Amino acid sequence: MSSSSNSGSADSEYEHFSEKNVSEQDKITRFLFDKANIRGEIANLNKVWQSMQTNHNYPDIIRNYLGEVVAASVLLSATLKFEGSMTIQASGDGALTLMVVECRNDFGVRGVAKYEEVLPEEADLKSLLGDGNLVITIEQAKTRERYQGIVALEGNSIAEFLEGYLIRSEQLETRIFLASDDKAVGGLLLQQLPGQSDDEDSWDRITHLGSTIKQEELLGLDTKEILHRLYHEEDIRLFDPAAIYFKCTCSREKVTNMLRSISHQEASDIIKEQGNISVDCEFCGKEYQFDEIDIAGIFTEHSQTSDPSIRH
Ligand SMILES: [Zn+2]
Known part of the structure; x- marks a missing residue:
């Protein structure tokens, strides 16, 4: 050998x-x-x-x-x-x-x-x-x-x-x-x-x-x-x-993009009920938290960037 x-x-x-x-x-x-x-x-x-x-x-x-x-x-x-x-x-x-x-x-x-x-x-x-x-x-x-x-x-x-x-x-x-x-x-x-x-x-x-x-x-x-x-x-x-x-490839950016797939109203309702939105990565268990200000930011940004090529 x-x-x-x-x-x-x-x-x-x-x-x-x-x-x-x-x-x-x-x-x-x-x-x-x-x-x-x-x-x-x-x-x-x-x-x-x-x-x-x-x-x-x-x-x-x-x-x-x-x-x-x-x-x-x-x-x-x-x-x-x-x-x-x-x-x-x-x-x-x-x-x-x-x-x-x-x-x-x-x-x-x-x-x-x-x-x-x-x-x-x-x-x-x-x-x-x-x-x-x-x-x-x-x-x-x-x-x-x-x-x-x-x-x-x-x-x-x-x-x-x-x-x-x-x-x-x-x-x-x-x-x-x-x-x-x-x-x-x-x-x-x-x-x-x-x-x-x-x-x-x-x-x-x-x-x-x-x-x-x-x-x-x-x-x-x-x-x-x-x-x-x-x-x-x-x-x-x-x-x-x-x-x-x-190696987990999760990121706040990816979770943010996932959140954009729900409506602003839905996101606001969860915030109202639970105080924040918490998303756990199912691969590594990492927790991503979003509060009211984060959510407002995500949906304002989203309405400004209508370029569909911006995806992750
Ligand atoms: Zn992960």
Whole structure:
């Protein structure tokens, strides 16, 4: 196994870690089976995953499925070639109404699940979500250009949903293995690259070995240890890991814009009843308060700026 870098010097890598104050455990590592034309990634989140659960008292089953979406979201965001974000959203008519996770190209991630108070007993993912869709949205930060893909929820695991999406919408043969508990989430992704391989059986062999990975290995073992256990007989080129961190993109400005979607009258009525308007970010729990003067300002400004391009 050799190691090469595609992400700058050791110094800049260190800055990346210290700047965002992340645990070295929260990381994603890319690798290549050069001869087989297959790429892979392993992601592991600990502290980041634990902080994503702050302010949420998720039932175990919901937490674990959300954790799998978080791991998958980090794995898929590694393919973003520009400054931007990828959002995975699974929603249906079941008791688990929504799971949404956003991950940026630099692996800043946030996510939330919404569910009904009473969950069916012994439910699996399909029965929790019901009939619904998987929506993947890729947004370029600078141009705000958006690409959106939607598929029906087919299969009974987060990995199956995403494998189905990737083959149907992007014709990419992909295998994804995910694990999640209260402390950690982990994921392994294997993807066939376009072009011929001299090693014809490689995809079957490498994905079969991948399928032998155990949940506890994905959650607890270091990346190099996982790769050694699965692929010590394969030629692998391993890249430097990148740090994953918790990033909520909420802001007072965004909440202000959201408030503009209700009428001035409605806003004033809430102020009259409650003294102020308080909006909690559902991702990070941050509270945004608006008093009477703020609200008056928001709606006066709004009537002056009628330019519809001013949106956030
Ligand atoms: Zn937030």
